[in-house]
Amino acid sequence: MIYQNHPKQLISVDCVVFGYQNEQLKLLLFERDLEPAKGELSLVGGWVNENKSVEDAAAQVLLHLTGLSDIFLKQVSVFSKPDRDPGGRVISVVFYALINIEDHNQKLVDEFGAKWWPVDQLPNLVFDHNLMVEKALEKLQQLATYELVGRDLLAEQFTITQLRNLYNSIFQREFDPGNFRKKILSLKAMDRLDIKDTSESKKGAFYYQFKSQEEINISERIVKL
Amino acid sequence: MIYQNHPKQLISVDCVVFGYQNEQLKLLLFERDLEPAKGELSLVGGWVNENKSVEDAAAQVLLHLTGLSDIFLKQVSVFSKPDRDPGGRVISVVFYALINIEDHNQKLVDEFGAKWWPVDQLPNLVFDHNLMVEKALEKLQQLATYELVGRDLLAEQFTITQLRNLYNSIFQREFDPGNFRKKILSLKAMDRLDIKDTSESKKGAFYYQFKSQEEINISERIVKL
DNA sequence: TCAAAAGTGTTTTTTATACACCCATGC
DNA sequence: GCATGGGTGTATAAAAAACACTTTTGA
Numbered sequence: 480m481i482y483q484n485h486p487k488q489l490i491s492v493d494c495v496v497f498g499y500q501n502e503q504l505k506l507l508l509f510e511r512d513l514e515p516a517k518g519e520l521s522l523v524g525g526w527v528n529e530n531k532s533v534e535d536a537a538a539q540v541l542l543h544l545t546g547l548s549d550i551f552l553k554q555v556s557v558f559s560k561p562d563r564d565p566g567g568r569v570i571s572v573v574f575y576a577l578i579n580i581e582d583h584n585q586k587l588v589d590e591f592g593a594k595w596w597p598v599d600q601l602p603n604l605v606f607d608h609n610l611m612v613e614k615a616l617e618k619l620q621q622l623a624t625y626e627l628v629g630r631d632l633l634a635e636q637f638t639i640t641q642l643r644n645l646y647n648s649i650f651q652r653e654f655d656p657g658n659f660r661k662k663i664l665s666l667k668a669m670d671r672l673d674i675k676d677t678s679e680s681k682k683g684a685f686y687y688q689f690k691s692q693e694e695i696n697i698s699e700r701i702v703k704l
Numbered sequence: 705m706i707y708q709n710h711p712k713q714l715i716s717v718d719c720v721v722f723g724y725q726n727e728q729l730k731l732l733l734f735e736r737d738l739e740p741a742k743g744e745l746s747l748v749g750g751w752v753n754e755n756k757s758v759e760d761a762a763a764q765v766l767l768h769l770t771g772l773s774d775i776f777l778k779q780v781s782v783f784s785k786p787d788r789d790p791g792g793r794v795i796s797v798v799f800y801a802l803i804n805i806e807d808h809n810q811k812l813v814d815e816f817g818a819k820w821w822p823v824d825q826l827p828n829l830v831f832d833h834n835l836m837v838e839k840a841l842e843k844l845q846q847l848a849t850y851e852l853v854g855r856d857l858l859a860e861q862f863t864i865t866q867l868r869n870l871y872n873s874i875f876q877r878e879f880d881p882g883n884f885r886k887k888i889l890s891l892k893a894m895d896r897l898d899i900k901d902t903s904e905s906k907k908g909a910f911y912y913q914f915k916s917q918e919e920i921n922i923s924e925r926i927v928k929l
Numbered sequence: 930t931c932a933a934a935a936g937t938g939t940t941t942t943t944t945a946t947a948c949a950c951c952c953a954t955g956c
Numbered sequence: 957g958c959a960t961g962g963g964t965g966t967a968t969a970a971a972a973a974a975c976a977c978t979t980t981t982g983a
Contacts, residue, residue, distance in 0.1 A: 487712035526710045532784040559757040680934040681981040905961040906954040
């Protein structure tokens with residue numbers, strides 16, 4: 480090691496884990512298991528050590544929580560105010576993750592006492608975690624503006640209405656059903672199946688399924704502003 | 705300090721400093737003054753210590769270079785592959801900065817041997833610095849899509865054509881003069897002065913000046929895709 | 930039978946693009 | 957007088973929004 484004389488810092492990752500259930504965008508909170516603020520609600524986090532990138536560290540946190548190693552992850556930003564954590568100087572790199580609640584709920588709830596909270600009625604979180612969530616949601620909106628978000632949040636098969644409800648909750652506004660359908664279908668990013676979902680309407684709505692990532696090529700804005 | 709037993713890491717900031725000169729978007733490069741790769745070209749960087757946020761650390765680097773303390777700075781992302789720096793494990797938080805070349809060139813060139821390079825013909829840089837530049841440019845384009853970029857790069861007074869040339873070089877494409885002018889003026893973000901610039905055309909072009917940040921409220925996309 | 934979601938079609942408005950054309954002036 | 961960038965206007969195309977209307981079927 481050449482850079483001998485420079486002070487080192489503690490680095491952590493914190494993950495804003497988004498899920499979608501009952502037509503609500505939710506995120507995963509935990510009761511903090513160490514001091515300070517033990518028992519209060521917080522995001523999941525982990526330490527970054529010598530031989531891992533921050534992406535790997537975040538992926539490892541998610542792997543530990545869900546048993547899955549291919550979870551959708553994006554960097555939000557770095558939080559590094561010297562006094563942001565009363566327990567000491569910790570620089571935190573924040574990520575957001577998208578996961579399917581139904582698939583992973585059991586392990587999460589049973590083993591870790593995790594709780595899903597609707598993003599539009601979050602409680603107070605420890606330290607600067609509320610700010611992290613806010614930034615993460617902005618990034619998610621940014622992503623959903625130019626890319627189709629849903630593969631990681633919805634079931635394998637889903638209706639256009641379910642996708643629209645997801646977009647409604649990401650952007651906290653109501654998209655027009657007819658216009659949303661036309662816009663989404665024009666992207667040619669999904670295949671219509673021959674099966675219908677009859678649970679949400681009497682008429683029944685066709686199920687769709689995302690094409691493989693390679694077949695999808697979206698080069699236009701999906702959501703205006 | 706409560707978090708005793710966790711390994712700490714070396715943290716640095718690296719700055720992609722953009723400037724604009726001769727109708728070219730340029731960035732500031734330095735000859736690295738320590739091993740490894742001493743003498744090769746790199747971005748400016750600095751270490752992050754205990755009592756400073758990464759934003760403060762980046763601002764300090766820029767202050768040192770230019771003497772200015774209010775430089776435009778945005779976070780790009782974290783680069784943290786364990787082997788990204790052959791000199792040891794360093795996690796780098798990358799920022800980009802926008803500065804006016806004419807205002808600060810002397811100090812930069814004289815004291816630090818800095819060199820301005822057109823972004824579209826960059827040499828090989830040390831480590832992962834080329835990748836950092838690429839990401840920074842993407843972020844700058846993202847910013848310029850929904851906000852008017854120019855205040856920090858152009859002179860106080862500038863013509864629409866100069867602003868268009870800046871946008872041309874940020875997006876590496878040619879905007880239509882008539883349409884660009886209409887779009888920009890519709891934002892009502894600048895005041896027209898009664899002075900003309902006659903250096904770039906015989907007819908002369910009116911100078912404009914940005915309104916104060918508070919008066920500017922852009923709620924639409926400026927550049928399509 | 931009728932409420933309610935699914936799905937299609939039509940109209941209007943807004944935004945983007947292409948490009949014609951006049952202006953002013955230094956050479 | 958003509959080439960050059962400055963500046964305005966117009967026609968067209970593309971994208972977004974508003975909304976009417978038809979279909980289907982369980983309650």
